[in-house]
Amino acid sequence: MQVERWQHERAFDFARRKAAGKVKPPALQMAADPGPGRGSGPIYDLRLKVAVESFIINLLNGLSWGMLLFLISVGLTIRIIWGPGYHVVDPPAILSGVFSIFNQTYPVYRVFLVVAGPLIGLALWSFFQLTRWGKIIRAAAVDREMAEGIGIRVPILFTAVFALGTWLAAIGGALAAPHQSLAPSMGERIIIESFIVVVSGGMGSFPGAFVGALALGLFESFGTVFLGSAQMAVPYILLATVLLIRPHGFFGREL
Amino acid sequence: MRTDKPISTIIFSLAALAFLSASPFVLPVYWTLILTEILIMGLFAMSFNLLLGYTGLLSFGQAGFFGVGAYATALLISRGGNSLFLCLLISLSSGAAAAGVIGYFCVRRDEIYFAMITLAFGMMLFTVAHSWIKLTGGSDGLPLMSIPSVRMFGIEFSLFNPTNMFLFVLSVTSACILFLWRLVRSPFGLMLTAIRENKQRLSFVGAGVQNLRLAAFVIAGALAGVAGGLFSLFNSMATPDFMHWGFSARPVLMTILGGSNIFFGPMLGAAVFFGLEQVITNITENWMIFLGLILTPVVIFFPRGILGTLVHYLFKKKKIKP
């Protein structure tokens, strides 16, 4: 299923890349963000607006074409409503400000991110491992025909998962918003990084994605300090190394 | 095997060539420039298609070799090089060399992994271009301060003139396409198709699959380098963006648009791509969105690409297998 979705994604990716304002590439795995120097986990957040968005996406059942149009119009709408310039968002009051630890000041919001990320990741993992729906989805991924044979409506299921992925991506964007300035193009940079995280961690594996994101974040941050101008290559070196040594990633299974 | 009628092929190729050669004299200057770009990117896309359509390898790092060729030419000229022939030669060899080194690692993997590892290496090349400021000028790129002229029949033709540039690009591109044409119809070319069809079987039969793929990769890299050299001459600059994976996506798009299973598909795809860009940018700034809108049905409904589907339908009627 991951392969199929990946190929599915290829076709949409280009259009989506341009359309993705706050909406980032849907990936079942977590969207990564380079750590702020002290290492960080993947980032997530909850926002009502996002929940509403995902509900609407769910309504576009089975119509991938419609989904694409929706994404594009979201992108255009963002541009129309907010304009092409930058915007700045504040974290909520309880999460702003700094605190001191070991003589270094550290923003509260980042600590929040470090905590929230793994929590959401854990929630996601337990959803897929422990709940009934999670098992159904995994079953459909492993053997689609059999699942359909039992009576699971796979196309709708996959669309729902796609929607979940999009929702998570939007959550990632919402979480990133107080941290970086908003601009319609903010999705472009994260695409390649999420890609690398997914591949290094192993497709189909949540712990893998977590490790991959951590690895990427740490490498990038330390690379900035020690490698100077070569630091841009770090994500790609990581990708190439993983692909050469262990193509299915840290935790992935052979496809 | 194809049953060509060689005479008709030659006649039609010459006719097309003549038609194209005459076009800069009738077209407005701006469209001559667009056509030049189409030819260069079409060559790039066709070299990419050697890997995708014929060998079954989707490479997302071809821009790396394109960029290597572009920078090779730019560096040669900035150090005082004055020979076009040398520029092309160095673009070709640097593209081939880079492809050789990188390909050695890449051909070990298949399918998605191949795509991703080529992307990784392409981006590493990008980082080198971007960060090795002393050599490459960094993210600002290298401007070409002068362009060597073509010296023929004792007359010097300046390549600053769009018509001359177009004709020069046309001749180089035609030569490369001719080379590709002969290549895919040679036994080597057939082996590549065999790799795409059934790799395992081929290796059972005894062919060195990795070596074949590497050879294809190197040739594709060499041609991409030539295209890159032409591009830097055309734009009077070489910038790191030529190596970015976003740039690698262009030949992919053009090939998808045109059809990967037809020889000229990618070239047609390039023409459609640039034609669309020109038409749509007159209407709106956000032409990329429309590109996506157009691309998606093409991928879903016309998996053979535009030219491919056209050919397919034409043959369905005549019941002749291409």
Add this chain to the structure above:
Amino acid sequence: MKKKCFIGLMIISVALIGLVTVAPLSAAKTVKVGFVYIMSGPFSAYGQFAKQGAELAVDEINSKGGINGHKVEAYFEDSTGKPDVAIRAIRKLVFQEKVDMLIGLDSSGVAKTVVPSIPQMKTPLIITHAATPDVTGSVCNRYVFRISVNLAQNVKAGALLASETDAKTWTTIGPDYAFGHQSWEYFEKYLKQIKPDTAFLPRSEVAFPPFKTTDFSPYINKVMQSKADGVLVSLWGGNLIDFVRQGKDMGFFDGQRQILMTLGAATEVLTALGDKMPEGLWVGTRYWFLANDSAMNKNFVKAYKDRYGAYPSYNAHGAYAALYTYKAAAEKSGSINKEKIIDALEGLTVEIPIGTITIRPQDHQALTDATWGKTFADPNYPIRILKPIKIFKSTEVTPPVDKTGCKM
């Protein structure tokens, strides 16, 4: 099969040719001006504001009879901040729209790489934003002019300010391309001349985050941990916005170091930051709407505010001023012939909202004043304003021609 392929290709080509040669012929002679700015992507605000300034100027000029009696038409193209896209945009403007004048360029990197190709286009270009000294220096040519403050002028002013502070060791944080590197290079050069005992951190210890960086914390850390007590910040646009927000959270602006921001007073940045911009910081700009009391400036600011609801940024001013400069050159030469315009621009003295400038004929750089100021919260304005404002006369800050490296 080949038959069909080729016939198909020919049909398409003929169709394209048909489409193309049906080019509309304009009736009355209009003056066409092509603008190339960054219209999309993270720095699109600059291009959009420039467009606003340009359109204001076009309407004003047309309502007063146009340039030498001809109506002005403006065409806008997007450079996206990339040199190859910029050159395509310029080619389109020159060969398809057939513009009489080119105005634009935000990015120094783009300008540096594109400027050597401008003579081929045989069309003059007035640069209004890109600040690298090279375009009126090492790669200067007959067709390229600049009316805005360049990096050398702005940084010299910064160095003069720096010499008045107590900071002894300086470092920098700037974007990792021509603009960032050269800002630092010139700052070092000028400050050393004024105050020879100043120390500067070596290249390996300063911070040059790549253009696309969104998380500046490693760089902020690097600078805060270093021994420097003075920081030259040459980040601009979205980079600067992110940097200020993140730096504020991390305590960068706690007063332990002297900070100079060469482009901190861009209204694009001040508007986005609002209250988050710390007060009391020395910031530079290419134009400040409150710095000049002249009637022209007051009218410009008022007209802009009435039309767009915001105060004009320096990019808006740049495009606006360039158009008026072109008008003045056309009036001086009596024609819009490109070569005559170039001759008229050389040595031209014209009044624009920032003040009166003169374009130096030897390198085509305008002798313009540099404006710096300290950020200040004024309840009458929604953004931080500059108070006090310090204007550095062009004679104080402009390098002499023989130091620019320009040989025309």
